[in-house]
Amino acid sequence: MKLRYLLALLLLLLPACTDSGAMPMTMLSGSVSSAGCTGCNSSNDSAVWENPNVRDDASSSASWRAIQFTTSETLCVTGIVMNVADSTDDTITCEVYTDSANEPDAIVGAGFTGLLDEIPDGYADTECLFAATQTLSAGTYWMVAKPSDTIGWGKDLDGVGLSLYSTDSGSNWGASSYKLIFDLWGCTQP
Secondary structure, three states: OHHHHHHHHHHHHOOOOOOOOOOOOEEOOOOOEOOOOOOOOOOOOEEEEOOOOOOOEEEEEOOEEEEEEEEOOOEEEEEEEEEEEOOOOEEEEEEEEEEEOOEEEEEOOOOEEEEEOOOOOOOEEEEEEEEEEEEEOOEEEEEEEEEOOOEEEEEEOOOOOOEEEEOOOOOOOEEOOOEEOEEEEEEEOO
């Protein structure tokens, strides 16, 4: 009887995701809570939506940047990884938005706002960990990054995906001539 109880307890304590997500990156925040997605956190997350783009160019701007993604299953999202460069200590906000007519619409939940530390030696994959794990049902969404000042954006001139920019804090969006290198991190819901 005790063995069965211990096995049941052990199964409840196992995380929903076991992939370590070995992508090298700069961490911008601490761990997240597992609200809404039991067992998914920054210790066991991995890329749940990977952008296949490879950086072959770069540009700098202070405009908001967004990339669209679609999921066919429920995702537990812990953060966004983006390929950026920054020569000063600027603030950045990273959030997930719902989609409306192929543009970002409404913020899904508390994202990340914090200091984008100076990144030496060019571009680096930088993770913005959200304040809490967000649950996304199947659908179309946007990863949105809002820098406080000019930063360098890693881009793929021949990449895939819909990338937009906004120079007026999201009131109007324009199509970008290049594709951003953003990934979404989290876990698939068991």
